[in-house]
Amino acid sequence: MYGIDGQQGCANILFDGKTPGASLDVPRLPKMNAIEQNDPGTFAPSRNFIYDFEAYRFFVRDEWTPILAHDDHGRVTSGSWDNFHAAHRQGREFKVGVTGLWDDPLQMEMFTLLGSGWVHTARQWYEVLTHPLVRLAPTIPLKYRSGQWDVSWAFLRTDGLARVRSFDPAARVFRDWETRVACRWFVR
Numbered sequence: 001m002y003g004i005d006g007q008q009g010c011a012n013i014l015f016d017g018k019t020p021g022a023s024l025d026v027p028r029l030p031k032m033n034a035i036e037q038n039d040p041g042t043f044a045p046s047r048n049f050i051y052d053f054e055a056y057r058f059f060v061r062d063e064w065t066p067i068l069a070h071d072d073h074g075r076v077t078s079g080s081w082d083n084f085h086a087a088h089r090q091g092r093e094f095k096v097g098v099t100g101l102w103d104d105p106l107q108m109e110m111f112t113l114l115g116s117g118w119v120h121t122a123r124q125w126y127e128v129l130t131h132p133l134v135r136l137a138p139t140i141p142l143k144y145r146s147g148q149w150d151v152s153w154a155f156l157r158t159d160g161l162a163r164v165r166s167f168d169p170a171a172r173v174f175r176d177w178e179t180r181v182a183c184r185w186f187v188r
Contacts, residue, residue: 001134001142006056007035009144011046011134013151013169038146044169046144064095064186072100072180074159079185081124084158087187088119088126096128097184101154101162102135109184114156126158126185135166146170156183 001009031052038046067087068079087094094117097109110133117128130153137148152166162181167174 001136001144003141003143005141006050006052007048007141007143008051009046009048009142011144011149011169012044013167014043035143038144039170042170043172046146046149048143061188063188065188066184067187068158068183068185070158070160070183072160072182074157074161081158084126084185085119085121085124088117092187094128095186096130096156097186098154098156098162098181099183100179100181101133101152101164124158128156130154130156156181158183158185 001011003009029051033050033052035048035050038048066079068081068084069077071077094114095111096114097111099107099109101110112130112133115129115131117126119126133152133154135150135152136142136144139145139148147170150166150168152164154165155163160180160182162179163176164179165174165176
């Protein structure tokens with residue numbers, strides 16, 4: 001995780017269930033400034049740090065094209081299913097902006113790249129699995145804290161259905177649920 005204030009974070013999930021993680025000690029690097037370690041020796045160690053880069057630049061790949069947007073019931077609000085389906089047939093890369101995945105009073109939109117997807121032509125649905133989504137409890141600055149983060153995977157459909165599997169790395173517990181989400185789909 002990279003914060004806008006120069007702070008960074010790294011979290012690990014150890015799924016084997018046998019060997020808790022070792023300390024997160026890293027070799028002493030002259031520009032690395034450790035801030036804190038959380039849960040060393042557990043199955044979910046994390047750390048926050050600053051690495052003093054000599055130059056810090058932002059690069060933007062502004063080549064994503066919005067292709068379809070729908071509300072949480074799959075009603076198209078912009079774009080078209082035909083263009084979406086054509087882009088899938090062409091093997092284009094997709095990403096999605098999702099609103100409503102978690103109980104969020106601000107209804108923040110979360111963006112993620114996507115894995116493999118399937119088109120159901122008769123129903124005009126697209127189904128796809130997201131990359132892992134790491135969620136942190138709000139704090140300023142944003143950082144990893146003990147027991148304050150989790151990871152989820154979402155199976156999304158263009159009819160607004162989302163099936164979510166979250167994993168609490170500290171408790172080592174999965175939780176599954178369904179919800180309805182609004183999405184904005186992009187291709188490049």
